[in-house]
Amino acid sequence: MIAVTFFDGDGWREGVVAGVDGGGMLLREEAVPTALPRLDGVITGGFTDHHVHLQLVDHALLADSVLGRVVDLGANPEVLRDLSGRFVSLRSLNDRSLSEERSDETKRPHVARTSTAIAFAGAFLTPPGGYPSDREWAPAGSFREIATVEDAARAIAEMADAGASRIKVASNSDAGPVFDDELLRTIIELAAARDLPVVVHAQGPGEAQRAARLGAHTLAHAPFTERLTDDEISEQAASVSWISTLAIHDGAERATAIDNVGRFHAAGGTVLYGTDMGNGPTPVDVNPREIEALREAGVDGLDLLRALAPADPLDPASALFILPGTPDRTDADPLRARRLTPADLKV
Numbered sequence: 001m002i003a004v005t006f007f008d009g010d011g012w013r014e015g016v017v018a019g020v021d022g023g024g025m026l027l028r029e030e031a032v033p034t035a036l037p038r039l040d041g042v043i044t045g046g047f048t049d050h051h052v053h054l055q056l057v058d059h060a061l062l063a064d065s066v067l068g069r070v071v072d073l074g075a076n077p078e079v080l081r082d083l084s085g086r087f088v089s090l091r092s093l094n095d096r097s098l099s100e101e102r103s104d105e106t107k108r109p110h111v112a113r114t115s116t117a118i119a120f121a122g123a124f125l126t127p128p129g130g131y132p133s134d135r136e137w138a139p140a141g142s143f144r145e146i147a148t149v150e151d152a153a154r155a156i157a158e159m160a161d162a163g164a165s166r167i168k169v170a171s172n173s174d175a176g177p178v179f180d181d182e183l184l185r186t187i188i189e190l191a192a193a194r195d196l197p198v199v200v201h202a203q204g205p206g207e208a209q210r211a212a213r214l215g216a217h218t219l220a221h222a223p224f225t226e227r228l229t230d231d232e233i234s235e236q237a238a239s240v241s242w243i244s245t246l247a248i249h250d251g252a253e254r255a256t257a258i259d260n261v262g263r264f265h266a267a268g269g270t271v272l273y274g275t276d277m278g279n280g281p282t283p284v285d286v287n288p289r290e291i292e293a294l295r296e297a298g299v300d301g302l303d304l305l306r307a308l309a310p311a312d313p314l315d316p317a318s319a320l321f322i323l324p325g326t327p328d329r330t331d332a333d334p335l336r337a338r339r340l341t342p343a344d345l346k347v
């Protein structure tokens with residue numbers, strides 16, 4: 001048993017980690033005896049990428065990543081339902097029943113094992129001819145073209161029945177038609193009736209403000225097509241969260257997105273780490289370019305860890321990761337995170 005400092009999703013806490021039968025480890029929050037040896041580094045749960053596209057990457061690589069959770073924001077809902085059922089978040093290694101199940105994989109060879117949980121929105125909802133219906137990268141079944149309220153109700157019911165935990169709406173006026181105010185507001189209301197928040201891909205002049213005004217919960221991308229005014233930033237900070245996805249941009253769009261995020265963060269807005277994984281050659285892991293861009297926008301230290309929304313390390317279902325460094329946490333760098341092993345307890 002050793003003393004540890006750990007991040008609980010909001011701040012630093014003190015506790016102990018002990019090994020358990022079967023090679024697992026258990027973290028407990030408690031007063032730490034002064035004579036107890038201390039881990040060289042700090043502990044967190046696996047990080048969250050709030051914007052991925054699992055059909056566009058080799059999702060099996062998640063098993064070796066430091067991601068404890070991913071949120072897919074646009075894919076075939078049937079494929080995602082299958083993936084979220086197979087890629088289960090395993091309980092700690094001291095859970096005997098799961099250990100026994102893992103020891104007999106020959107009976108269930110199709111079951112992939114990872115410590116990464118999957119949440120998803122299912123298919124994009126878009127107007128007829130809207131983004132991404134004309135994109136070659138969009139897999140079959142990854143979008144639904146919505147022309148009427150009845151279409152919207154059917155699509156939302158379909159996503160909910162598939163296990164979606166949010167709804168994704170495309171509102172990209174740079175690439176085609178977008179929903180009018182009345183239908184977009186209705187989609188948001190229909191989703192809310194099923195307790196499903198709406199994430200909007202808002203692109204084009206005024207689209208970010210329109211999505212927020214009509215009740216969107218989250219923007220899938222930090223606004224990048226225009227610099228928002230300070231008043232608009234304040235309005236956004238009070239009503240919606242932003243998923244960063246800064247690293248997918250270059251040049252002027254990157255500069256605009258970073259400027260918007262910096263002011264949004266300073267205004268108290270909630271910034272969520274997300275990479276748009278699958279948009280180009282992105283790592284199936286924490287993306288160093290995204291971390292660099294967030295830091296450039298002023299999101300660092302505790303704020304950066306909060307944006308990464310790590311899993312609760314006190315939950316026996318969570319894999320534990322160590323951020324090597326000093327006990328004062330001044331160098332708790334998520335890019336240095338790795339899985340905690342029993343060997344780390346031998347201090």
